[in-house]
Amino acid sequence: MTLDKALPRDHAATVEFQGLRREFGSTVALDGLDLTVRPGELLALLGPSGCGKTTALRMLAGFEHPDSGEVLVDGEDVTRVPAHRRDAGMVFQSYSLFPHLSALDNVAFGLRMRKVRTAERRARAVELLDLVGLGDKTGRFPHQLSGGQQQRVALARALALRPRVLLLDEPLSALDAKVRLTLREEIRRLQQELGITTLFVTHDQEEALSMADRVAVMRAGRLEQCAAPAELYGRPATPFVAEFVGTMNRLPGRHTSGVVEVLGQRLPVDGDAPAAAEVDVLVRPEAVQVAADGEGDARVVATAFLGATVRLTVRLADGTEVRADLRAHEAAGLTAGAGVRVSLPQRPVLVAERTC
Structure with a gap:
């Protein structure tokens, strides 16, 4: 046929x-x-x-x-x-x-x-x-x-x-x-x-x-x-699309004139931003960078093996939990309780109204 x-x-x-x-x-x-x-x-x-x-x-x-x-x-x-x-x-x-x-x-x-x-x-x-x-x-x-x-x-x-x-x-x-x-x-x-x-x-x-x-x-x-x-x-x-499609972190940030302060960094805003100064920064788990740091004030609280990647759940000093997807070899040694440093790439980020 x-x-x-x-x-x-x-x-x-x-x-x-x-x-x-x-x-x-x-x-x-x-x-x-x-x-x-x-x-x-x-x-x-x-x-x-x-x-x-x-x-x-x-x-x-x-x-x-x-x-x-x-x-x-x-x-x-x-x-x-x-x-x-x-x-x-x-x-x-x-x-x-x-x-x-x-x-x-x-x-x-x-x-x-x-x-x-x-x-x-x-x-x-x-x-x-x-x-x-x-x-x-x-x-x-x-x-x-x-x-x-x-x-x-x-x-x-x-x-x-x-x-x-x-x-x-x-x-x-x-x-x-x-x-x-x-x-x-x-x-x-x-x-x-x-x-x-x-x-x-x-x-x-x-x-x-x-x-x-x-x-x-x-x-x-x-x-x-x-x-x-x-x-x-x-x-x-839009923030709705960002959170509905895939997994997304919400990190607290402060917005001023097209720039947002988050995790101690200053990053440009991608698109429109809410009028309020206090915002949430939307970040995919694979964009979150995690490095071992024994003196860091962030701690790994859970790990999940996903095959080629490992998902870490990290609790920041303010209690915010962040999910980060790392390649398996990058996550080696980052077990629950390990001190880490969390950062984001230097590129524009999407922001949304603060949820809490």
Whole structure:
């Protein structure tokens, strides 16, 4: 089977959300969302529960309609187009397979509804099951398949109608960790090979960063930042993004005219700073520098072996605890109780309002 036969590459579409607003009673689910999904990219919508990411996905699918704003696919306004005419394939968190149908018949179901001839729909179903690694499971029923295999069937079914857009609504959350890791790699490989525009909703930052071309972080119905994973992690646009994506330390500092004093150092501020003088400095654990110092007033209170790195928890003289990720050989001898000196690289830092 060829990939072009399964799903032509010219199906890659541009998706645009323009000023989407949706209220459910007193709750604002989307508050003026503007976002573009580029042709052929996998864009992850990431955020805490209630941030509006699933509402946005459902609006693209046609299951929800905005109070205001538009949804465009290749420049065409589909805001009020019924779901069955959206030309979108969707994979849900629950597999939603028909228990009385075989894997092949589940994949072929949508084709049957569209009156595709029996021979053609069976051939396409076989091709797609082979594409997702289940060519030898065509006759199995859902109860005879593992959770990961059922989700592969659901993915093949979503692709059977050759949609312009693929929508994934937390499709891996019901699977165990090992299966999630394998399946997310397979989904990403398949998406790249097919070149299909994909919107992927998740609350799992590791999934988003490892799978997506770009990640859109949402909060309270608004877009906080949309960027490639490396930029999102390394240069977060807001304190919320900084703390939601990855692990972040908050260190007390004092801000004056674009410079912050922290750990006895003076560092430039990256971006905007709160008006207050007393601020928190946001620093990744891997950016924290720790050196042995028997006379230092900071102490290691815990260590955790993470493979290539060791995470130290260090208590400063004022009681603040700092997490630092060091390479294993750098952490040698830095056991609980050891005196240390903590510092930061001479580069701009992100600051936020003091939390306490």
